[in-house]
Structures are given as structure tokens and as C-alpha cells.
Amino acid sequence: MTAAIQPRTRGAPTKGRAEAVAGYLFIAVPMVMFLVLNVGSIFYALYISLWKWNLRSGPVSFMGLDNYTKAINDPVFQTAIKNSVYYAVVWVPLTMAIGLFLAVIVNQKIRGKTFFRAAFYFPAIASSAAITTLWIFIMAPDGIFNQLRGGFGLNPLFSLLGFTPAQNWIGDQATALNSIIILNAWTTSGTFMLFYLASLQSISHEVYEAAAVDGANAWQNFWRITFPLLRPGHYFVATVAVIGALQLFDQALIGGGVNGDPNNALMTMVLYLYNAAFKQFNFSFAAAIGIILFVVIFTATLVQRRLFGTAPAW
């Protein structure tokens, strides 16, 4: 035994060192990039946000927390927060519900489930720019949506709700954000369906068999077994959804331009940041908005974890 151990203890440090060197080499490029462009950039952003900043020469004068107080007191930023939160509050449950509904259906023993799964995920593959451009075309005053509802004789119903036959869905303050909500619920529900499908697979058949013995119907099965047992899935999807919702940007910029028109209806937190950086060229102000945004997202994630994450499944 001692003879066998002898060569190993002598050889181990060099072999271990070679392995460590290989390890560091293999991860070197990504780690340097992450440290500079990710983790390091947080500290850089914090630093920039405290200074009056010139694009060419860098820091000009120390501002302290002025950028932060200026942002918080700006009515446009308050509107941006309100819009982002409204979007999250409406879009997240709506899209989760559609995603869960589709997942439960595709998880049944039905014919062609691979086809249905592929079809329901399909809207998620396109770029936000392409799909938003397409959506604006469809929802335009003379677009196919207004013509379709007219063709189906639904205009009396829509006029009851206060919409004219040529309603400008994305260009009207009252309907702009809701139009984006519907667009993104349509495109993202397929992704949430896939998340839920992965989660559904972890529920064992025995639970349903036991329920079948007790005479439970499909409705009871869903609400008493599937829905509660999907708790980790709900938590994961909700976390991803809220983080994504608070970062709403592409559709807002394409739909409403850099000012979130009409009348700030599409102004979101990220659009406000983009506007500060690339319309006003106020980089330190934009950096402060980025920090605020990060704090908001982080807090939302922690609150969700406290509310849903660590509690025992019921």
C-alpha cells in the first residue's frame, strides 16, 4: 500500500498544478470579459452616476446623489415607473395563465402534441423588432384588426367600449400600452408554456391515479393537484416574467419612439434610461437610472422569493 501511495503523493502536486493551469486557461477569456464588462461595469456605473460626466474627458465635477434625486422627482420618470409596474402587474399573470393553459393541454395524451407545442411556441422565435413592426401594421387605423372586427359586425360592441371603427390602437394614449401587453402575451406565452411543461413533467402519475380512484374530475385534478404541485414552476416563471417585464423596452421604442409617444404612454423605465443616454447624452444621469432599475428589479425578485420561493409547498 505504501508503495502505491508513494508515487501518487509525489506526482499529485504537478498533475494538480497542470490541471489548475489548464482550468484557468480554459476560463480565462470569458472571465476577463465578465469581470470588465459585467461585474466591473456595476461599480463603474455607480462611480459615473455620482459625477457630472463628459463623453470625451470623463468626470467633470462631483454631483453626489443629485442624479438620483433628480430622477425620482421627475414626473416623466414617475410615469415610466408607473407604466413599467402596470405592464408587469397585467402582463405577468395574463401570460403565465395562457402559458400554463397551453402547457396543460399539450401535456395531455392528444394526437399531434408535438405539432401543437411547436405551433404555440412559434411566435416566440421572431425578433421583437419584426413582430412589433408587424403588430403596428395589423393594429393601424386602416389595419386588418379594425377591418376584421368590422367584418364580423363587432363594431357596436367596440363603440360601447368607446372605440371608433378606425381606432389607432398603438397611437392612442388609452390603448397603446395595453396593445403592447397583448402583443407580448401572444409572443411570450409559448416560452412560458415550455417552462411549465418542464415543471409538469416532475409531477408523478401516481398522484393522478390516486385522485382517479377518489373520483376526481379533470377540473378538480387541475385545481387540487396540478396547480399546487406546480409551485416551483410558478415561482420560476413568475421571477423570470417580472424581471423581463420591468425591462420592457424594444416594443416601447419601436411603438412610441424615443419619447414613448403618445404623451409618455409607452415611456418605460428602460426607455427613459435610453432617452437620457442617447437623446440627452446625459450619461451620468443614465447611469443613475440604471442603478435605480437594478435596485427595483432586485427588490422585486427578493420580494417574490420571500412570498413564494422559500415557503413550503402546500
Added chain:
Amino acid sequence: MTSTAQPIRADAAITVAPVGDHGWRWRLRLAYVLLIGYAILMFVPFAWSLITSFKTLPDSVRMTVVPDPFTLQGWDYAITKLTPPMPVLFLNSAIIAGIVTVTNLVLGSLAGYAFARLRFPGRELLFLVVLATLMIPDQLRLVPVYLILNGIGLTRGLGQYVGVILVIAISGTSIFLLRQYFLSIPKDLEEAARIDGAGFFTTFVRVMLPLATPALSAVAILTFQGTWNGFFWPLILLQDQSHYTLPIGLLFFRTAGGFATNYPPLMATVVMATLPILVLYLFFQRYFVEGIAASGVKG
């Protein structure tokens, strides 16, 4: 399409509907009609953009399925008269997405393998850094990353391509997905190669990479799709019109110039922005679905 091979059995249906319910067969048919209807609804807007791209401008706002007259004017306009022209946008998108896919595969598999298999001090801590990058919102990085790249001249001229590629050259998701896959491969083969005297790099290239083909395919597909569709970093870092990618070109057409309501060329550009991903999806649907599900399991 595996499920089409197995017809619905009576016992399978019983789990859905209680025994003795005479309406269940009828309700099942109704369910299929609704499902197929909803599935078709998913494709209608894309079909509409394709149809519109072959219409004339006056015809484009009419609710007709067949273009009357059928014309290639929209495509001609998009290809020759838009500034920047669609082929330039297409090429920019293809170059950036192609390079970023390759860098993610190379850097991601090396790092994923190291984090999964090689032992070195600080490995767990460094892996936490990788996971942390997934939680840092891009918007927080906008100003510092822009200022860093601007400072080293990567926001001008050809440097714009380099800048945008650098920022997305490697994602934490790629490393994470590949590490998880390498962890699932049994150690025997690798050890056999080591005993034969192969070094770490040789073992990685000759033994581990071929075994990781499914994970590499998923990362390639997801990265290509994500980069092709990418909006935020190209928007920030590609300042010259001649460097725009398709999504940024679409934004530009929508917000500047008189193209916003010239629907046929606009829809032709939408089709071109979607078509390559659509083709990938038709052939590699499995990788899309599995990749998304796998990146979802990390939580």
C-alpha cells in the same frame, strides 16, 4: 410527431373524462377544433406579412388574401431603394450572428468543461461570477460598457462590429448549459484518454466535444437566434446606418423617413428578418424547445 403514431386509447381518454360521460367524444372533437384554430392563429400574422409584401401599396390595406395585382415592387423597393438597403442589413445580421455563435461555442465549451471537470482553486467562486452575470440587467451595463468601448475606439467605423461582438461574444447561459451537459457525461472515457497520456486540451477536443454534440447544437441554435433577433446592444453600439442589423433597420424605417406606412417593403423586411430563424425552427425545432426548457431548469 411521435404522438401521431399512437392513436388515443380508451383508457387514456378516461383520465380526461369521467366514465359514462356520453358527451366526451364530442367534446374531444370540439377541443381539437379549438386547438387547431388557435395553432393557425399563431401563423396568421406571419402569413399576413408575407402576403402584404407581394401587394401594391393601395392593395396592402385591403383585407384580401390574394395580392391583386401580385407584384414584386415591395421587394424591389426594399432591396434597392431603402437606405440602408435590405441586403446590407441582412449581411450585417448574418456576420454578427455567425461570429457570435462561433465564439459562444468555443469559449462556452472550454469554460463549461473546465467548470464541470477540471479542479482548480476558486472554481466555485468563479462559477458564481458566471451565474451573477445572468442577473445583471443589460441596461445597468449600458453606460459603462458604452463608455469603455467608446474610449477604445470601438464605437466608430468597423470597430462598431467588434464592439457589439465583444459584448455578446460569450454569455453566462452558454457556459451554464454546456457545464450542465459535461457534468452528465460519465467520467470513464475521459479517464481512459488521460491514462493514454492525452493532455487536458486533447482530451477535451478528442473525447469530450464529440460527446457534447447535442448541447453544442442547442447552444448554437439559441445563440444564433438570440443574436439574429438581438436589439439592445446593436441599437446602442451600431451608430452608422451602414452597420445596422435587420432589427435596427426596422426600427429606423419605422421612426425615420417616409417608410413607416409604405407597408409592402416594410413587410418584405419583416419577412427577411424572420425567414432564417423560421427555416432553422422548421429543421431544428427540437433544439429550440429543449434549449429553452434546459435554460429554464436552472432556477
